[in-house]
Amino acid sequence: MHYKEVKGILSRYNGMNISRGCLHGCIYCDARSKCYDMKHDFEDIEIKINASSLLEDTLKKRRKKAMIVTGAMSDPYIPIPENLINIRKCLEIIEKFEFGLSIQTKSNLILKDLDILKNINEKSKCVTITTLTTYDENLCKIIEPNVSTTKERFEMLKIMRDNDIKTIVWLSPILPFINDTEENIRGILNYCIEANVYGIMCFDMGMTLREGDREYFYQKLDEHFPGLREKYHRKYGFNYIISSDNSDSLMKLFYETCQHNNIVSDRDELFKYMHKFPDKPDKNSKISKQLGLFG
Numbered sequence: 001m002h003y004k005e006v007k008g009i010l011s012r013y014n015g016m017n018i019s020r021g022c023l024h025g026c027i028y029c030d031a032r033s034k035c036y037d038m039k040h041d042f043e044d045i046e047i048k049i050n051a052s053s054l055l056e057d058t059l060k061k062r063r064k065k066a067m068i069v070t071g072a073m074s075d076p077y078i079p080i081p082e083n084l085i086n087i088r089k090c091l092e093i094i095e096k097f098e099f100g101l102s103i104q105t106k107s108n109l110i111l112k113d114l115d116i117l118k119n120i121n122e123k124s125k126c127v128t129i130t131t132l133t134t135y136d137e138n139l140c141k142i143i144e145p146n147v148s149t150t151k152e153r154f155e156m157l158k159i160m161r162d163n164d165i166k167t168i169v170w171l172s173p174i175l176p177f178i179n180d181t182e183e184n185i186r187g188i189l190n191y192c193i194e195a196n197v198y199g200i201m202c203f204d205m206g207m208t209l210r211e212g213d214r215e216y217f218y219q220k221l222d223e224h225f226p227g228l229r230e231k232y233h234r235k236y237g238f239n240y241i242i243s244s245d246n247s248d249s250l251m252k253l254f255y256e257t258c259q260h261n262n263i264v265s266d267r268d269e270l271f272k273y274m275h276k277f278p279d280k281p282d283k284n285s286k287i288s289k290q291l292g293l294f295g
Helices: 051-059 081-096 108-123 137-143 150-162 182-194 213-224 228-236 247-260 267-275 286-292
Strands: 002-004 046-048 067-070 100-104 126-131 166-170 199-201 206-208 241-243
Touching: 046 081, 051 081, 067 081, 067 267, 081 100, 081 108, 100 108, 108 126, 108 150, 126 150, 126 267, 137 150, 137 213, 150 166, 150 182, 166 267, 182 247, 199 267, 213 228
Parallel strands: 002 046, 067 100, 100 126, 126 166, 166 199
Antiparallel strands: 206 241
């Protein structure tokens, strides 16, 4: 772990990452790709030590509220005390200035900040997003070794549900010859139904591989799935998009299940939902004043 002072904390579209690198060890992690130009070892977590002060300076100057989106490139709940303190400070600032929050994580450590998430949701809007790829717990511990298991993330989704916080599941990646089965997808979808998730984001039944990510993935295939690297080489070569042979049937199952259970599956609609700050009626409007007469 090391600290870094940065000059800015929010992207043009209000994206925020308070650290770089990861300890989760997921064998498929795209964030390892060389195109992201990380200047340090991936497991040497870079903590943006001035993230909270920058965020406060930025939000107090904003005249228009918006959703702050975090966790897309670096999980905010890397289990390092300094990092956990950092994310809580940032959440407190988002609550203080009554901005909204879309937060993505694979860790149930998010529950330590449930009190703040509830407050944000009451004042504006909070959406929690988590990845589910593997219904089988033993397989999950192989391909996502250092994070909360799928069952633990499922329990987290139910807690969010019970606290009226909307949830979205990222059903990706699905690894050919490993978890691209109907049994696996049905198991994950059943979890989503029981947790009453708002939506499920799924691009395809497959994965992506590029330089940096590919080498690590193949190293882990050799370690846990002997012979599978050669099968990938023969079938996919150096393709970026790696699609499962079962994609059509599994995507059909996915869309039918979502439609039957009123789960949003349209990707554009989900992205809009995560980024849209809730409209609030003008306190001085005639309708608001009339409603106010009724308590």
